[in-house]
Amino acid sequence: MYELHQVSESCYYIQSPAKIGLVRIDETDVCLIDSGSDKETGRKVRQILDANNWHLTAIYNTHSNADHIGGNRYLQTQTGCDIFAPGVERDFTVHPILEPSFLYGGFPPQDLRHKFLMAQESEAEELTPDALPKGLRILPLPGHFFDMTGFQSEDGAAYLADCLSSRETLEKYQITFVYDVAAYLDTLERVKTLEARVFIPAHAEATDDIAPLAQLNIDKVHEIAERILDSCSVPTQFETALQRLFQHYGLTMNFSQYALVGSTVRSYLAWLKDAGRVVVSFENGRMLWETAR
Numbered sequence: 001m002y003e004l005h006q007v008s009e010s011c012y013y014i015q016s017p018a019k020i021g022l023v024r025i026d027e028t029d030v031c032l033i034d035s036g037s038d039k040e041t042g043r044k045v046r047q048i049l050d051a052n053n054w055h056l057t058a059i060y061n062t063h064s065n066a067d068h069i070g071g072n073r074y075l076q077t078q079t080g081c082d083i084f085a086p087g088v089e090r091d092f093t094v095h096p097i098l099e100p101s102f103l104y105g106g107f108p109p110q111d112l113r114h115k116f117l118m119a120q121e122s123e124a125e126e127l128t129p130d131a132l133p134k135g136l137r138i139l140p141l142p143g144h145f146f147d148m149t150g151f152q153s154e155d156g157a158a159y160l161a162d163c164l165s166s167r168e169t170l171e172k173y174q175i176t177f178v179y180d181v182a183a184y185l186d187t188l189e190r191v192k193t194l195e196a197r198v199f200i201p202a203h204a205e206a207t208d209d210i211a212p213l214a215q216l217n218i219d220k221v222h223e224i225a226e227r228i229l230d231s232c233s234v235p236t237q238f239e240t241a242l243q244r245l246f247q248h249y250g251l252t253m254n255f256s257q258y259a260l261v262g263s264t265v266r267s268y269l270a271w272l273k274d275a276g277r278v279v280v281s282f283e284n285g286r287m288l289w290e291t292a293r
Helices: 039-051 072-079 088-094 098-104 167-173 181-192 211-231 238-249 255-274
Strands: 004-006 011-014 020-024 029-033 055-060 082-085 136-140 149-153 157-161 198-201 278-283 286-291
Touching: 011 039, 020 039, 020 149, 039 072, 055 072, 082 088, 088 098, 098 255, 136 157, 167 211, 181 211, 181 255, 211 238, 211 255, 238 255, 238 286, 255 278
Parallel strands: 029 055, 055 082, 157 198
Antiparallel strands: 004 011, 011 020, 020 029, 136 149, 149 157, 278 286
16 A cells, blocks of 8 residues: 556556555656545655655645545645645635535534545645646546546546546445536546546556446446336335435445435436436425336
């Protein structure tokens, strides 16, 4: 863990639970793509920088989930580097209480205010193309989170953030977090045809052929959608539909899983409703979901 892997002349990644990209700008200056989950990860990254006599100029966050921005504050404090994040992700990075609040749908209980869902605050500017070093471009990847982006280098590396999950993750957790299902599917279809020498997903192995894994993730989305439709064959409350999914996939309910999977299932229901595949009714103070006839 935390080994440095070179994938092109200027591009690397640091092996960690959420891969951290590293791009060499010149002989001494480098930038990072994400910073890992916490201060300890930041410390390990700093050791790699020091061992190679590299100076960190900037961190480019793909999105604001805590496991991608958790090392920001430590590295910024230690190196004085700039931090950039795309769109609304910048607001979540500066005000990380927004992540558990969004997931829970209100002020989050202490059970959700931990480092896995709420990073330390860090100062960040909005990501624009002008903020990037020469040879690196923004790769929009919306769907998993609000304004998530990846990055692509001129020498063939594509950093894909959380736009897809490994086969092992899908088999273990079944329902991975998705904010906007329609955008997520569009992103996966684009990634399927993206040309690059090496693809670096944050939570799957680096590969020179990303299309099969992208298709696997697409298939899983449609499988979950069908399972939700089956759960709503008769008018069903959200909590009941969620319970049926947990039981079907053998998932264990706790605060974090309730927030993450629950938010994702609400996103699926919104997508299905907008597509006319489910309808909503209100009865005796209850909101009921039902598969469209």
